[in-house]
Amino acid sequence: MITRRNHRQNEIVIMTMEELVPQESLYRKIDKHIDFSFIYKEVKELYSEKEGRPSIDPVVLFKLVFIQYLDGIKSMRKTCEKIKTDAEYRWFIDMPYGQETPHYSTFSKNYERRFKGNEIFEKIFINIVNQADKYGLVGKDDTYTDSTHKKANANIHKYENQTVSEIRKRRVAIEAEINQERERLGKKAFEYEEEIVTKNIKVSTTDEESGYYHRDEKEKGFMYLDHRTVDGKANIIIDSHITKGNVHDSTPYISRLEYIKEKYGWMPKKVGLDSGYDNLEIKQYHEENGIYGVIAQRRYGQGKTGIRKWRFKYLKDCDVYVCPQTGVILEYRNISKYGYKEYYNSQSCADCPHMSGCCKNSKYRKIRRYIKEEINERARQIRLSPEGKAIAQKRRETVERSFADSKCNHGFRYAIYKGVKKNQNYTWLSCAAQNMKNIAIRVDKRQHELRNTNDSSVISIVYSKILLLIQFLKNQNPLAFFKLRGLSTV
16 A cells, blocks of 8 residues: 655654664764863863853864764865754754754864964874773784875966975985995095985965875876874874875885874884885884884886896805806996995806897996895895785785775865865864774774673573573482582672
8 A cells, every 4th residue: 555645844743862863873982982071171271261252162163073074074064054954963062953053164263263373183183092092992013104195175287387406315324334335445435415406396376285296097186195104903093194295105204103102102013014115214214113114015127138136146245146047256346326336247248148138238247236235135024924924915904994984984085275284184183083983983892792792691601500400400410409509609
């Protein structure tokens, strides 16, 4: 039988806000497991105790932003429109129907007049991480770092070409070691000076602080980069650092590890990184700080030679290479200005029958080995170890998944605001919201499983008592009687 509903929009329904919100609501879980009271302490100095009009509750202000990021709403205007009609949102900010909700410009005005230029956003993010730690969701053992681009609020066609100059960072310790090698070989030492590198870049006229991002097989345009570190135990985001889109992934890495050490008081024992972090400075930092660093393989060009470098055997004790075809010894002859040791034997290569396939356009084969190549070799052994392979696999399941969750569910694909600092502040809030969701779901699941386990234990004890009682009544078994009395004391 067909049923047609009549219009009942004018029907009066008496329900409390508590009844309107489902018990399994994510916002109920967040409100139960996340303590927001610390915000009052952090913003206390930003408000006057006696002067001015009564303010909106600062916790409510930040909850507006958390709602926006938790549900991936595109703007604060749209968020405030939804809050007017959504019972779940009203329950979360403690504003029942009949009470006027905040205007969409409220938070932006407070940002400009009160929150801008202080550390409140960073403190909120760090406090949420610390709450995750109290719940046992931060393992402090392995972390995973990567970067992802966030499309800037800038027109790709509106830019200026500019020429910028920067001083290339000198490696004083390695330069001194190179000159020691030159002296040992009886050659003249190099004179190192500061090098000024000049390059042409695109600068957006819409958002000057964004950077032009261009990489193979990826979207090109003006972007910001989020350099993110997550903990391996529960994928809690422990650091999120915003830079321009034209900053290399590895540039802020070491400083961010130092940041984690400063803010949380611990350093990871193991880290997983992709091939963009494959440089000597990072590997050396890992060794100096006792970090088990797994860096994905970076594929370099092999040139046109038919006999690859890896086929030549290196004898560490003699510091020579051995040809795989003839067994000829390639001795250490020279070292370049940039630290590459050169091994060759020009006389033996001249009469070699494999010369055409080995040397190609040169008269003899020359093998180059970096002065700190031992560090690269140790890093390679770590990468190829069973533990290293497990860490490399876990990296795809942690930080990559964190980025996917941010972009698909929390509105992280596009930057709403302009400027590095403002994007950094709102990214801290976005990552805090993502951590809140993670904490609430995991802790609620843990408590639910614990309740089920306790209930099962009680049922098991009662069931055992019933069986023993039946056995006692049926057979008048004294042993069952004593067992029954023992269970009754449980």
